[in-house]
Amino acid sequence: MKHPKHRDSVWNGRPQAVLLAFLTLSASGIVSAQELGDHQYTSEAIQAGLRVYSRECALCHGPQGDLVSGINLARGQFRTASSDDDLRSVITEGRAQGQMPAFALREEELSGVIAYIRAGFDPDGVAIRIGDPVRGRELFTGKGRCADCHRVNGEGPRTAPDLSAIGVMRTPAILQLNLLDPAAAVLPINRPVRIVTRSEETITGRRLNEDTYTVQLIDSEERLRSLQKSELVSYEVSEQPSKQPTDLSSDEVADVIGYLLTLRGAP
Ligand code: HEC
Ligand code: HEC
Known part of the structure; x- marks a missing residue:
């Protein structure tokens, strides 16, 4: 041989x-907090959110966020909400005839408590912004050109990994890294x-x-x-990743992540 x-x-x-x-x-290759810019919430926002949460929310939702049945705020399990905008409207408008009351919070308090939820209740954690899955889906097939390479639910090419179940396989932080810095995120086997x-x-x-x-x-x-x-x-x-970092804006990246998290089917 x-x-x-x-x-x-x-x-x-x-x-x-x-x-x-x-x-x-x-x-x-870990992207620094500075490079991430407004792709994620600042640690100040997360810390401020912990204070708001303890004062306004812990009474009903509990210190771990799991006391209201069917909801685990620390794990990102909600009833109807999925994007950060959905969380905003739940908190400012209330739900279930006031069983979940409407809150009149200042903007920093509101984005802080969302950041704290997105950080998984870890005041020193990382909180990725999660946008609108419907817009994210449009970006996936349109401007983002993701569908040029990726297959979802039986549609699209097989040259890149099938993303049909990526929402249960990867955390928001890893998904974001895949978009912003593919070289740092690529699995060695996928080269x-x-x-x-x-x-x-x-x-x-x-x-x-x-x-x-x-x-x-x-x-x-x-x-x-x-x-x-x-x-x-x-x-x-x-040794090179086969893709470039995305040129989508940070709002658009948040939307695409929102969409990827809804992909929970069998690949
Ligand atoms: C008086 C009790 C109470 C307080 C205080 C409270 N909640 Fe709730 N919350 C609930 C109940 C009950 C539900 C379930 C509503 C339903 O049946 O849809 C809920 C639901 C939610 C949901 C899920 C909504 C959905 O449809 O997916 C979120 C997110 C949430 N609360 C966040 C918060 C945050 C953040 C705070 C503090 C700013 C807070 N809650 C304060 C009782 C409360
Ligand atoms: C040029 C083809 C191409 C384009 C365009 C592309 N990707 Fe990828 N993507 C890949 C390849 C190939 C991989 C496997 C890792 C590698 O080689 O970099 C990958 C990996 C991924 C992963 C990680 C999969 C896993 O199993 O962890 C995610 C998530 C992902 N891409 C999402 C996207 C999204 C969202 C877009 C659009 C914004 C996109 N990709 C655009 C080719 C592409």
């Missing part, structure tokens, strides 16, 4: 090297590969799985392929 060739450019054939590169990237076989076929695609003797991938024609490594002349794994 001719051993698969390794190259030193952006492509690299050694899975261990790829994993290492990934670890380094994610250690250094783009380029392969040349002994029969001189060149195959490009996205790796799905790999063991000592075989590699499985989705090729550029969306076919699922399983290849014996002994049949390969060269096998290169890219």
Whole structure:
């Protein structure tokens, strides 16, 4: 057997090297709070929200946010609400004939208590803004061009991961990182590969799985392929993510995250 060739450019054939590169990237690649700008709530807002929550909400919802049945505020389980705007209207208008009273809060108090809920009740946590899923869906297929690569509920190409159940698989923070800094978020296994076989076929695609003797991938024609490594002349794994950070605005990113969180079906 001719051993698969390794190259030193952006492509690299050694899975261990790829994993290492990934670890380094994610250690250094975490987006700083400053870069995130208004994609997320500030820690001041979250801390202020804790005070509002303890004063106005804890009596009924409890210190852990789980005392009203069917609702767990700390875990983001609501009855009808999904976006931050929905939370605003619940809090300012009330629900269920005043069993959930209407509150007249100042703007900082209102956005603070929403931030505290979105941070999962962790005053030192991170609170991602979550926008309107209906607008998010339009952006997904339209301006955001996500549907050019991603498949949802049986529609769209297979070249990128199927997102039909992404809402139960990933946290808002990870979803946001995928959009703002794909290089830091990419799973090593999902990396783009380029392969040349002994029969001189060149195959490009996205790796799905790999063991000592075989590699499985989705090729550029969306076919699922399983290849014996002994049949390969060269096998290169890219260290670059196959996508660019999104150029959507922070409001639009919040909307897209709102939509992704509604995707809870089987892929
Ligand atoms: C007097 C008790 C009471 C207080 C105080 C209260 N709530 Fe509620 N809240 C409820 C009840 C009861 C419901 C369920 C309403 C229903 O049946 O739809 C609820 C529902 C909610 C929901 C889910 C609404 C939906 O339809 O998904 C949110 C979010 C919420 N409350 C947030 C808050 C926040 C934030 C505060 C403090 C600013 C607060 N609540 C204060 C009793 C209260
Ligand atoms: C050019 C093709 C392309 C476009 C456009 C694209 N993606 Fe991706 N996306 C990928 C690929 C490929 C991956 C797998 C990781 C990688 O290689 O970077 C991925 C990964 C993801 C993941 C992580 C999946 C997981 O299993 O964790 C999410 C979420 C995601 N994309 C959402 C989006 C959204 C939302 C948009 C639109 C704003 C978008 N993508 C646009 C190709 C694309």
